[in-house]
Amino acid sequence: MRHEGGxxxxxxxxxxxxxxxxxxPVxxxxxxxxFVHGDLxxxxxxVKKTPLFNQDNNSALTxxxxxxxxN
Structure with missing residues (x-):
């Protein structure tokens, strides 16, 4: 994880x-x-790539x- 400016x-x-x-790997x-995404x-x-739209990186990490x- 890398931060810049909080x-x-x-x-x-x-x-x-x-x-x-x-x-x-699962x-x-x-x-x-x-872009923020999940790989299954x-x-x-x-590998199935699913974008996580409408989320900033902080929300996506959570x-x-x-x-x-x-799960």
Whole structure:
């Protein structure tokens, strides 16, 4: 996470799970590629990118943390 002037300008919130002694990515929220989005990863490596429109980075980070904690 990176701050500038009291605002979050970059963040990455990943969730991984352990399958057969290997850590596998499941979902990641971040600001890469210039916009806030969630990436849902499948076991075959496909990634579904979902933009989080109408949220500033601070609100999006709160959403991401709450989503991962509740699911």
């Amino acid at each position: 605002k979050i300008v970059f963040f990455r919130v990943p969730y991984k799970t352990r399958i057969n002694d290997k850590w596998c 979902v990641r929220y971040d600001t890469a590629r210039g 990863m499948s076991v075959n490596g496909d 959403f991401a943390e709450n989503d991962l904690k509740s």
